[in-house]
Amino acid sequence: MEKGFNKGEIGHIRKDGTVFPTHMTTVTLKDENGNPIALSVIATDITDRELAQEALRESEEKYRAVFDNTGTATIILEEDTTISLTNKRFEELSGYSAEEIEGKMNWTDFVVEEDLERMKKYHDSRREKGQEVPTRYEFRFIDRKKQIHNIFLEVEVIPGTKRSVASLLDITEQARNIEQIKRSSNLINALREVGLGLVSKLDVDELLEDVVLHAVDLVNGVGGSISVLDPERQVLKMGGQIGFESIPEDTTIKRGEGLIGQVWAKREMILIEDYEAWEDHAPQWVDHIGHRAAIGIPVMREGEILGVIEIFRESDKPFSEEDAWLLEMFANQAAVAIYNANLFNFAERRLKRLQALREIEQAISGSLDLRITLDILVDRLIKCLEVDAVAILLYHSALQTLEFITGSGFRSNAPRHTSLRIGEGYTGRAALEREIVHIPNLTLETVKFEQAKLIRQEEFVAYFGVPLITKGEIVGVLEIFHRSPLDPLPEWIDFLNTAAGQAAIAIDRLNLFNGLERSNMDLNRAYNDVIEGWARALELRDRKTEGHSRRVEELTLAIAKKMGIEKEKLAHIRQGALLHDIGKIGIPDSILQKPGKLTEEEWEVMKKHPIYAYEVLNQIDHLKPALDIPRYHHERWDGSGYPEGLKGKEIPLAARIFAVVDVWDALRSDRPYREAWPDEKALEHIKEESGKHFDPRVVEVFLEILGGE
Template structure:
């Protein structure tokens, strides 16, 4: 049950993380709630790695949030977990530990510490830690749960980062796309230059801008367009323009020339510290210098300068690079726009896969969704997943889509065998551009099957450091494996690995729970058999009355989950008689009042025996209350009417019916009609009238 609780917490956390993916604070809170719902956690922290330091982005201690804070890299618990990529489990912290005392917020050091790395692929990007002021608060299952949650969290962080990057890029490129349309309609370099200046004015703050055309034959510049400070008077413009032309006449001069020579953009926070800077206006402090390129050909350079130091940031530089690119090739803009749209589509595909992983534990369904998205997003014709069997050390076909034949359905590959076996063994992706030139078994088989695949790629599916399988994709025409394609391919492989790992973990937990339930019920039945061996008079009675009780409870609308507890309660109803002495239990004659007093205690005994066992607690209504009577004359507590639990009221009827219609050493079984009449007479006295009514209908149907 605990493992099921953990899986339910992971499922809820996955749903919460998915809905909060664009809100970091909500994401952190969802992770915290998942942890506190599953394990002891008085203190909690999420630490992420930055460029120069660690950042405690979410800190919680003793019932309240603690302000985020910076943590020096490599130090303390964070340094240990992030640098090694290994979980840390401290059962009872002592000052002699090689990790300094851990304080999330409270000055008192914690006692139990469980910290796991947050990994994205092979890289550790942070740490989740649950902590308690009690010693020995965590065990192995807590570690597995926290590591699984960290894997979910890492996937959400990665996808959120991609989503935010793509959104910013999309906003930028949408603006640039509109600009490129205007640029592409212009026919002269001067018009393009002037239009480019107008576009830049809407997005950048500057002192002045100059766009120079580059002449590769003599490495000189011509000024295409410029924008001078607002205070410049018309009479000064010609003189200033002449100065700008003379200051940077060719690619050997100034920072603009350097950008052309190095074929890269320059963003200079303080031009006064640059040896190659040629002054243009007094007071200039910072600048950007971006070449206008078409492939490897330099067409010109854009110079933007400001009187403020460090006036331009990475976004400005990116924008200017994009504008320069549009000015060179309008068609390139269309390509960039399509590229961004592709990123958006791929992100949507990742969202679809995320939703499937967090909403379903059906591995086949999840793999089919992943393969469908892989075929669309990677623009391939077919894809399949091979699962790894660690016992046999082989890969076997699990799911596929887009194939014309069944060439892979019976495949069995050992590690190192074939392309997929090699990928699994080496844990590295493989890209083959021309299967037609390959002589391997896969190439021969697919040609024989008429698949006519040209390109092939495979990536290992790795979760928590273990190989789960291989993702393979195929295309019937040539395929360019650029960096973005490879990154998306490997991201899909990571998603597939997470899905497989989650499904396998869920299956394992289900199997363990079933085995545990069977063990519990077998133990109960053994106890009942032991009791019946002691009390020969009631041999078989427990099983009969349990079956009838379940039938009555089902007829009265009990859910199947409730019936489990009803059955257990019926089986255990007389377990308290273990505490009754044999002299009383087996006495052939009538019991004395003192002996009856002892006998009537057996419901109290069974309650005392079993109430401390959590999984049996819901089943105690019958053992504890089956001798209570509707009119309040029963025992042990004299409950009356609906004060008596319904399950016990149902059992009381079944118990008396079976006792009356069964042979006993001291009497023969009553005829059924006589027993039915007795039960009718006891409605409203011993029995609940409604239960009696249902009982009579069930018995009638049974007969």
């Protein structure tokens, strides 16, 4: 039989009246003569296939819309590097139209030569099995106008094909900003490193040399200097210097004199392209600087001038705004370092003077020879006050005269024959008026007096006459001589008065031996007052701990007594408690007074304060027994403390006692970064740290004392 065959799609109607698509296949059956004898019809429901095809069409349209609107330049790449498909963002990035790109251009046409080999290697390797190739990286893109863009590329191979899809994000502006940020960050890091190095310098001369070295290096200068303010003489004294020839170390600059003096006067930075051509140049500096470019920066702290930095370099390299900014930031760091070093040296001077007073006190109490005692006093005064000569004259009430007894620093023996009546000369006037006589510059005095010849011969310029008074009676006059003008600070005067008081006591002791005990008590009280005053001064600097030293002193002593520490050691424990944070004079204000959490670098600087305390107090014999608390109060019972990581009973008992009291008081005090803890919470913390931070036995005694209260 022969067959006729037809097929096609046609709609059919269900019983419910809905129409559904079918695929119809009809076959005509014929007999051997070719006559139709039957018709075979096969109908297949193709509703699901039609729906799938419709979904596919919608999907293609959707993905094309996504491709064109991804927000980034996107392209399809063939294995042979041809770009087969591109979106509008790529057209905008490249400067070419889709008609110019698709099937006609390769992605290699858009890559700078230096990046091309790397990109080709990635392209080929990406299509090989087992190859690990970056899918995200950066390269440089060339557009139609030959402009170069920094591009972040993300590329993936389309599964089951050798084709890949690539998204290109233009990060040119971000790269430029990042580069600028990196440069700024590098500069800031350099400044930070320099700053940390500077604040660790406590020797002023070394510090000034370092300041100049770093300042010149920061801006590639050829030379420079730093001049620091002498507040007594109101001049700037040349400190560290580089590139100057034959400049004396004691060179001084007046306000308004040259670049340095102008910066001081105006309290602002000055940039000069040609120093010699500058109308305000100082003639004496022209030979050293000449036609070079120069910049002067004030070194200031809290509105007060500490000094001036001056840097110069060749005239064909004038200083830029960035140079000025760098040096201004550096000057701020230098100001902190200089202030810190000055504060440390001030404290060191105070300690030396305290030690001198103690030595004088010991001489007074240990010798009945007045001359030996006063010789020690004279020697300590010359060293501590940094003056040229000192003399002491005794008052003889019967003769109403002042007679030389001892002195030092004179070029001749003439002063040894001094004998003056009350009211005669500056010395007699001091005794008569019972007030300090201060002549800052004797060369300006026109009044004739008995010692004028001696003063001319000795070339003295400045004079102090201090009456020695005890029990309301004059016993002598202490004289200070210096061969340059002298206008000292109040703390210098305070020490002079204290020393004068000791001299008067020494004289009175020899005159009235039975008053020795009372005199020694007065001196000890003065000594302790100085220590307490110093502790208060430290708290004024670190205001968040104000009153801390006084509060911890009493409880520390109570625990020490209860634990059986000998009475003679309690005084040392008291001093150690008062001076426990003396090492913080070596910590810069930016760290000490920081309201928030310290950085790792700042914390490393802060952890050095027990070491600084040891370096300061170890120089003073009288305070060596008090070192345990300042040096070791941050050690922990379990060995995790600092600075030496001592463990258990390796830690001195005084430090173990103080560690508990210190934390107890600190937790119950307000801090910038937290409020004070309630007593119950602080007490619970102490208990929890027993055996870890604290000596369990000390905690036990501490709790007993608190329970008794």
